Amino acid sequence: MRYSLILATVAIALGAAPMADAAPKKKRAAAPARAVAAPVEPVVATLPDAPYVPLAGCPVPASGSLAAAKKIDKKARGKFSIDKAPFISTLDAGDLCVTNTRMRTGVGDTAGSMGLSAQVMNTRSARMDLVDIPSFERELRPVLEAFAKAWPYAPLERTPKLLFRADEAYQAQALPDNTIVVSMGLLEAAQSDSEVLFVLAHEYAHLLLGHFAKAETIAGARGATQAVSVAWSAGSAFTAMKKSGGNVSLATMQTGMDAGARRAAPVAEALRFAVDDIFATSWNRDQENQADALAVDLLIRGNMTIDSYANVFERLQKAFEAQKASYDKRKAAADAAQASMGEAMKGFAASNMSSFAAGGTGQGLGSSLLKTAGGALVANLGNITKSMGGDTHLPPEERRKGLAAYFQAGYPTADPPIDTGALLGRIKGKPDFARAVAMRDSYLKARGSYFAQDYAGASAQLRALGAGSRTAPTFVNYVAGLAARDQGNVAQAASYFQAARTGTGVQNLQLYETYTEMEIGSGDMSDSNVLITEGKARFKDPDHFKSIEIKRDLAAGDMTGAQIVYNACQQVKGRDYIVERCRAAMPQGAAPQQGNPFGIKLPFGG
Numbered sequence: 017m018r019y020s021l022i023l024a025t026v027a028i029a030l031g032a033a034p035m036a037d038a039a040p041k042k043k044r045a046a047a048p049a050r051a052v053a054a055p056v057e058p059v060v061a062t063l064p065d066a067p068y069v070p071l072a073g074c075p076v077p078a079s080g081s082l083a084a085a086k087k088i089d090k091k092a093r094g095k096f097s098i099d100k101a102p103f104i105s106t107l108d109a110g111d112l113c114v115t116n117t118r119m120r121t122g123v124g125d126t127a128g129s130m131g132l133s134a135q136v137m138n139t140r141s142a143r144m145d146l147v148d149i150p151s152f153e154r155e156l157r158p159v160l161e162a163f164a165k166a167w168p169y170a171p172l173e174r175t176p177k178l179l180f181r182a183d184e185a186y187q188a189q190a191l192p193d194n195t196i197v198v199s200m201g202l203l204e205a206a207q208s209d210s211e212v213l214f215v216l217a218h219e220y221a222h223l224l225l226g227h228f229a230k231a232e233t234i235a236g237a238r239g240a241t242q243a244v245s246v247a248w249s250a251g252s253a254f255t256a257m258k259k260s261g262g263n264v265s266l267a268t269m270q271t272g273m274d275a276g277a278r279r280a281a282p283v284a285e286a287l288r289f290a291v292d293d294i295f296a297t298s299w300n301r302d303q304e305n306q307a308d309a310l311a312v313d314l315l316i317r318g319n320m321t322i323d324s325y326a327n328v329f330e331r332l333q334k335a336f337e338a339q340k341a342s343y344d345k346r347k348a349a350a351d352a353a354q355a356s357m358g359e360a361m362k363g364f365a366a367s368n369m370s371s372f373a374a375g376g377t378g379q380g381l382g383s384s385l386l387k388t389a390g391g392a393l394v395a396n397l398g399n400i401t402k403s404m405g406g407d408t409h410l411p412p413e414e415r416r417k418g419l420a421a422y423f424q425a426g427y428p429t430a431d432p433p434i435d436t437g438a439l440l441g442r443i444k445g446k447p448d449f450a451r452a453v454a455m456r457d458s459y460l461k462a463r464g465s466y467f468a469q470d471y472a473g474a475s476a477q478l479r480a481l482g483a484g485s486r487t488a489p490t491f492v493n494y495v496a497g498l499a500a501r502d503q504g505n506v507a508q509a510a511s512y513f514q515a516a517r518t519g520t521g522v523q524n525l526q527l528y529e530t531y532t533e534m535e536i537g538s539g540d541m542s543d544s545n546v547l548i549t550e551g552k553a554r555f556k557d558p559d560h561f562k563s564i565e566i567k568r569d570l571a572a573g574d575m576t577g578a579q580i581v582y583n584a585c586q587q588v589k590g591r592d593y594i595v596e597r598c599r600a601a602m603p604q605g606a607a608p609q610q611g612n613p614f615g616i617k618l619p620f621g622g
Contacts, residue, residue: 058083062520063150065194066175074113075169088425095410096418101426103309115226119192135591136557138228139193145182145459145491146522149449153178156437159213159320160196163220166317172223179522182456182491186338187611188531190219192228200456203449205338209321209439212291217311225310227303233241234587304409310421321433337412342366422428455481455489463495471499483512490521498530506538517547525555532564537573544568559588563597570602580600 085100093099100106138144156178176196184201191197196219206212299307409415423430443449462477475483475496482488483496485618493516500509512544515529516524528551535544548565552558562585569578582605585598597603 051100062148063153066157068174070173071113071117071170074110076109083426088421088424092421092424093418094421095414096308096422097305098309098418098422101309102313102316102423103306103315103422103426107167109169112224112226114320115229116172116224117224120227136373136555137593138191138559140177140179140191140195140197141523141555142525143181143191143197144524144526146179146524147182147452147455147489147491148522149180149448149452151446152180152203152443155443156198156212156216158224159216159439160220162318162320163217163224163314166314167224173508176220176223179460180450180452182489184456184460186341188215190222192223194223196220196223199582200452203440203443204453206440208435209437210435212440213315213320214311217314218307220546221307221310222303222312225303225306227299227307229302231306233303244581299408301408301410305418308415310417312419312423313426314431315451316427316432319432321435327561340412447459459489459492459495462492466499466502468494469502469616471503484515486515486519488519488521490516490519490524490527493519493521494524494527494530497527501530501534506534509534517550523554525551525560528555529564533567536568538563539571541572559585559591559594562588563601566598566601579605 075194082105083102085102085105088096088099088101089091090099109294140146157175160175160178164175172194174194176190176194179195180203181197181199183199184204185199186202186205187197188198188202192309198215202215203212331443410418458477458481462474462481464478465471466474478492478496478499481492483492495513497516498510500506500512510531513527516527517531528547532544532547532551535541535547545568548561548568550578552561562581565581566578566585569575569581579602580596586595588594
């Protein structure tokens with residue numbers, strides 16, 4: 017009964033949330049965005065990333081080219097921390113140039129630190145449910161190019177890549193590999209160009225200001241990445257436990273272990289997805305205010321519409337409220353998944369650990385993980401969502417108040433174009449928009465079926481979305497593979513994973529990890545080696561795969577090889593989660609720590 021309640025809770029929280037809750041519909045304004053007929057466009061699988069154009073030095077603004085910054089009335093701006101407008105006039109072009117170079121190359125004090133674009137856990141490759149929609153990007157990329165012209169003195173060296181997320185959230189997110197992810201829920205709920213343009217400008221501002229390279233952001237990213245790592249470890253543990261082997265002394269307990277792991281596996285996957293839903297860079301309040309201020313500057317200097325100024329800030333406040341409500345809902349879903357995972361782990365441990373204490377000697381990867389990482393995961397699961405940070409924006413009313421005062425001080429005579437909704441109308445009028453919304457809705461329903469352990473239902477729903485074909489979105493094939501794997505059909509799962517791996521969708525790190533661990537569990541070391549080698553080359557982050565290499569060597573009985581990889585892993589600097597994953601994969605490689613019988617240092621202590 018407990019598992020039924022857990023799965024029902026997770027399915028409701030993550031699989032079948034009504035659209036209205038995720039991004040509340042706003043009352044239509046006088047000039048709403050209207051879907052308009054779009055010309056027939058060629059079918060393109062992806063729009064290539066814009067090329068890098070390295071800076072020749074760090075150009076600075078000519079004297080008088082920027083308006084003089086003026087003080088903002090303190091009472092009028094309230095808690096908004098930017099005290100001069102335009103904020104863009106106060107920027108140090110040389111500092112921005114140096115910071116962005118550091119973010120991209122990882123040199124000096126920040127080499128190897130979290131938050132830099134060379135590390136796979138902070139790139140598009142580690143985020144779930146992403147889809148490339150070239151027809152949307154063709155509409156929005158010129159907006160980003162206009163931002164570069166609005167601040168040409170130390171611009172980004174590449175126009176950001178735009179990807180879209182198959183979810184109902186009202187959000188967008190910048191990533192340090194020069195990617196901006198826009199949720200379908202935002203495009204669907206938006207009623208004006210102003211909302212979309214402001215969100216894009218805000219995320220672009222985080223990139224332009226080099227916030228990813230700031231010490232406080234790097235520190236927050238470490239905690240968030242470690243939290244994701246613990247969630248992934250939980251999924252890996254249960255996957256391995258389902259395959260756990262053993263000698264005759266395990267005969268009386270093996271059926272219970274395997275059944276418990278099968279029940280807990282979809283809960284573990286639900287936690288992975290839920291944590292990814294709230295994974296965000298740990299901006300502080302001042303950085304969010306800076307991005308808001310610079311967003312207004314970029315829009316004004318680019319002569320872009322942000323609505324008639326009679327109601328722009330009222331409309332933006334409604335957008336901010338929708339954004340906050342969306343985050344709160346996703347955070348609640350993640351908390352529910354985390355609690356469910358904790359209950360599953362505790363129940364699993366209670367029903368099986370006593371068998372080990374009675375003399376059972378488990379053999380195989382699953383048994384090893386149960387005896388080592390299992391208890392530590394139980395102790396640390398409750399801290400995962402806490403370590404993901406939270407919404408650090410000002411409350412919507414304070415945010416609106418601050419921006420209104422900022423605009424009044426910095427742009428008292430500005431008169432940009434009126435918002436006609438033309439941009440959003442073109443996007444919503446494209447055939448791709450209706451297809452993308454329908455695909456997202458069907459996918460979320462199928463994902464909910466999987467979380468509820470309705471594997472047959474999930475498989476049927478995902479096949480209807482093209483699962484098994486190379487043209488299906490990566491996440492469609494990925495979840496289809498999970499459903500087949502958890503039914504025990506490894507061959508079918510491999511066919512789905514293979515379609516995703518060789519397909520045209522956005523490639524995903526978790527796909528490679530899950531696929532490799534399944535092959536290790538089934539004893540196919542040859543395919544495991546191919547996947548590890550390809551993953552290291554594709555994602556350009558060999559250190560990330562060290563823990564999987566250890567698991568492969570242990571499963572193959574190569575203790576010497578495992579120890580060599582383990583020793584190399586312990587030398588990785590500035591990336592604690594990698595070291596800890598290696599210790600979890602091979603706890604016997606480290607001396608037990610005082611007060612911790614598992615011999616593993618997890619990110620949240622004890």
